[in-house]
Amino acid sequence: MADYFAGNYLFPISYNFLSSSVDGLGSMSSLSLNVFKLGYTGIDGSDNNGRFLVFQAGLMDHVGAGVLTVNDAQQEVIYADLLSAYLGITKPMAQYQGYLNAGLKLSLFGQMPIVSELNTYGSDYIYIYDFEKDGTSYTTQRTNDPSLGMEFSIRGGLRVYQNLYASAALGLRYNSSESGNWYLKSDVQDWENGNALFEPDPWYHDTLPKNNSFFDGVTPFLSVTVSPSF
DSSP states (O other): OOOEEEEEEEEEEEEEEEEOOSTTTOEEEEEEEEEEEEEEEEOOTTOTTSOEEEEEEEEEEEEEEEEEEETTEEEEEEEEEEEEEEEEEEEEETTTTEEEEEEEEEEEEEEOOSOSEEEETTEEEEEESEEEEETTEEEEEOSOOOEEEEEEEEEEEEEEETTEEEEEEEEEEEEOOOOOEEEEHHHHHHHHTTOOSSOOOOBOOTTSOSOSOSOOEEEEEEEEEEESOO
């Protein structure tokens, strides 16, 4: 087989089990898919079972949505590798009926806050990353800026139909994340309306997660994937 380029839409599709390193968030299951991925596979034509390098570049190639429980309420988590680059090595087995793969991915990563607001002790709280003042305009930043993402995984797959493979992967993700604080919603509204001289003070309760991002630091994961590529 010759070296080749291959592009994927929608695939790979993965069901993921992830464990957050943020205190109080526990684990989450999610479903993710791909918007566009272009890959180069360097296959040694003289040996159908030889190891070969795989390089892939992705645009929204890992768009996921999951559900976890925060304060006894289910919350949705939405995330994506906005731009990514992957380099790995693949060992085909049994004339390409199966394979083993290990690789590293770097990405520009984005995630939505877990909770837009929480009610605890009879009051509403919202998570703010930054307060911004420009003349008479008062605004707040309530979402994370895109951040660095890194992922290492080991994957094994089997051919299930023509060029379609089912695989399972174990890995670790690392994501940097902005930190913010919880604030009393009425205090934030007063500041945004120009009715407060100073930025409000943050509030701290045991029932409020220390961070409003699921992906922050190291996140172990297990994924089950269907894909036409290695």
